[in-house]
Amino acid sequence: MKIGVPKEIKNNENRVALTPAGTQELVKRGHTVYIQNTAGSDSGFVDEEYIAAGATMIPDAATVFAVAEMIMKVKEPVEPEYKLIRRDQLVFTYFHFASFEPLTRAMIASSAICLAYETVERIDGSLPLLVPMSEVAGRMAIQEGAKYLEKPLKGRGILLGGVPGVRPAKVLILGGGVVGTNAAKIAAGMGADVTIMDLNINRLRYLDDVMPKNVHTIVSNEYTIREMIKDTDLIIGGVLVPGAKAPKLITRDMLKTMRPGTVLVDVAVDQGGCIETCRPTTHEDPTYIIDDVVHYCVANMPGAVPYTSTLALTNATLPYAIRLANLGWKNAAQESLELRNGLNIIQGAVVYKAVADTFDLPYTDVKNFL
Numbered sequence: 356m357k358i359g360v361p362k363e364i365k366n367n368e369n370r371v372a373l374t375p376a377g378t379q380e381l382v383k384r385g386h387t388v389y390i391q392n393t394a395g396s397d398s399g400f401v402d403e404e405y406i407a408a409g410a411t412m413i414p415d416a417a418t419v420f421a422v423a424e425m426i427m428k429v430k431e432p433v434e435p436e437y438k439l440i441r442r443d444q445l446v447f448t449y450f451h452f453a454s455f456e457p458l459t460r461a462m463i464a465s466s467a468i469c470l471a472y473e474t475v476e477r478i479d480g481s482l483p484l485l486v487p488m489s490e491v492a493g494r495m496a497i498q499e500g501a502k503y504l505e506k507p508l509k510g511r512g513i514l515l516g517g518v519p520g521v522r523p524a525k526v527l528i529l530g531g532g533v534v535g536t537n538a539a540k541i542a543a544g545m546g547a548d549v550t551i552m553d554l555n556i557n558r559l560r561y562l563d564d565v566m567p568k569n570v571h572t573i574v575s576n577e578y579t580i581r582e583m584i585k586d587t588d589l590i591i592g593g594v595l596v597p598g599a600k601a602p603k604l605i606t607r608d609m610l611k612t613m614r615p616g617t618v619l620v621d622v623a624v625d626q627g628g629c630i631e632t633c634r635p636t637t638h639e640d641p642t643y644i645i646d647d648v649v650h651y652c653v654a655n656m657p658g659a660v661p662y663t664s665t666l667a668l669t670n671a672t673l674p675y676a677i678r679l680a681n682l683g684w685k686n687a688a689q690e691s692l693e694l695r696n697g698l699n700i701i702q703g704a705v706v707y708k709a710v711a712d713t714f715d716l717p718y719t720d721v722k723n724f725l
Contacts, residue, residue: 356386356387356424356425356679356680356681356683357386357387357389357422357423357424357425358373358381358386358387358388358389358423358424358425358426358427358676358680359388359389359391359413359419359420359422359423359425359426359427360372360373360378360388360389360390360391360394360419360426360427360428361391361394361416361419361420361426361428361436362391362392362393362394362416363394363428363429363430363658364416364433364435364436365430365433365655365658366637366638366639366655367637367638367639367655367658367659368429368430368655368658369397369398369658369659369661370397370398370429370430370655370657370658370661370664370665370668371394371395371397371398371400371429371661371665372427372428372429372448372668372669372672373388373390373395373427373669373673373676374395374398374400374665374666374669375395375400375404375405375407375408375410376408376669377669377672377673377676378390378405378408378409378410379408379409380673380677381676381677381680382408382409382410383409384677384680384681386680387411388405388408388409388410388411389410389411389412389413389418389419389422389423390402390405390410390411390412390413390419391412391413391414391415391416391419392412392413392414395665397661398661398662398664398665399661399662399665400665416436416439417439420436420439420440420441420444421439421441423444424444424445425444425445425446425447425676425679425680425684426440426444426445426446426447426448427447427448427672427676428446428447428448428449429448429449429658429665429668430448430449430655430658431448431449431450431451431455431458432446432448432458432461432462434457434461437461437462437465440462440465440467441465441466441467442465442466442467442702443466443467443468443702444465444467444468445467445468445470445679445684446462446467446468446469446470447470447472447672447675447676447679448471448472449471449472449473449488449625450462450469450471450472450473450699451471451473451625451626452469452471452598452699452700452707452710452713453598453599453600453626453627453709453710453713453714454600454624454625454626454627456714459700459705459710459714459716462699462700463700463703463704463705463716464703466702466703467700467702468684468698468700468701468702469698469699469700469701470679470684470694470697470698470699471598471697471698471699471707472484472485472672472697473485473597473598473625474597474598474696474697474699474707475675475693475694475696475697476597476693476696476697477692477693478692482595482597483671483693484668484671484672484675484697485533485595486533486671487664487667487668487670487671488657488664488667488668489532489533489534489537489593489595489622490533490537490667491656491657491660491663491664491667492534492537492622492656492657493533493534493535493536493537493538493541493591493593493622494537494538494540494541495656495657495659495660496534496538496591496593496620496622496656497515497526497538497541497542497545497547497589497591498541499620499641499651499653499656500515500526500589500591500618500620500651501515501524501545501589503618503620503642503649503651504524504588504589504616504618506616508642508649509616509642509644509649510616510618510649511588511614511615511616511617511618512616513588515542515545515546515547515589516545516546516547517546517547522548523546523547523548523569524547524548524588524589525547525548525550525586525587525588525589526538526542526547526548526549526550526587526588526589526590526591527550527552527583527584527587527589527590527591528542528549528550528551528552528590528591528593529552529575529580529590529591529592529593529594529604529605529629530551530552530553530592530593530594530595530623530629531551531552531553531555531558531559531562531572532553532558532593532594532595534591534593534595534622534623535551535553535591535593536551536562538591538593538622539551539562539566539570540566542570542589543566543567543569543570546569547569547589548569549566549569549570549571550570550571550572550573550583550587551566551570551571551572551573552572552573552574552575552579552580552583553572553574553575554574554575556574559572559573559574560572575604577604580604580605580609581609581612584605584609584612584613584617585612585613585614586614587613587617588614588616588617588618589617589618589620590605590617590618590619590620590630591620591622592604592605592619592620592621592622592623592628592629592630592633593622593623593629594623594629595623595626596626596709597709598699598707598709598710599626599709599710599712599713600626600627600713601623601626601627601628601629602629603628603629603630603631604629604630605619605629605630605631605632606631607631607632610632610645610646610648611646613646613648615647615648616647616648616649617647617648617649618648618649618651619632619633619648619649619650619651619652620651620652621633621650621651621652622656624636624652624653624654625654628652630650630652632645632648632650633650633652634650634652635652635653635654636650636651636652636653636654637653637654638653638655638658638659641653675691675693675694675697678690678691678694679694684698685724685725688721688725689725695721695725698721698724701719701721701724702724704717704719704723704724705717705718705719706718706719706720706721706723706724707721
């Protein structure tokens, strides 16, 4: 198969979809890998490394899209890339369709095969291609939140871990999944007073067993959230409904009950955000303030640590990419429930129900194409 890896062009997206090591694994299996010049440079991988791994270097994105049967990306296509995607081309990337209707309609119009990293799902409900970036984003959420709690950045002026004789910051984490767990680890390690809220009591039991004593667990509901946010310093939104929009757990009116300088970090922004006042921001301009509350809603947080993120992402995606390249998307999806779950749009038809429901679009069972 001919596999193309274009350079990411989303604002400050420094990751790349394939490392030189991943390239070599595909090439030695008989596949041709086309890498756009400098696609990996911001992640610390220079063109010479890809050439040594057997890649063919191409100077521009248009040619990469034109020659490739499968496109591997990190982030969803942005508008200049829409017209480059062609009928029956397999695009393997993070799409997060439910958060952006224009992208959904553009991919329907392209008649491409859209296989989304974030909905590749195992039989136990785990999301193997979302996990590594959720781990990065969860850990970064505390790192960034701690920074924006500083007074010069309009935060409350609180040191996350406190010092002897002065209480640490209070951190509230909405969601006890991968993001929430990793955020709690970092916050607890820095000495903060941490609370994780989740609907799943069994998950909370597990977290209560494995987390240190400065991490507390509470069942999530609106009443408790409203009470907790009144004296919380840093709130992390880490709620995920696979393939669908995140529920709004922090509403606009709740902001008025928070103390000035409270910081909100909405990691769920890729899926529409679990904070009503959330809107996607960039690494270039990461925050804004509403009712004296600092909002950090960067939609590609792991892009700020691209070396770590690119390695972690390729570790997860490569086995699936190899299977797709070896078998073709249709045979691979027939054999693998995980890849079948990853299919969102096929030749103009929406085959992922949560996406169809979000935009009131016709839904087609993926089995019709297999």
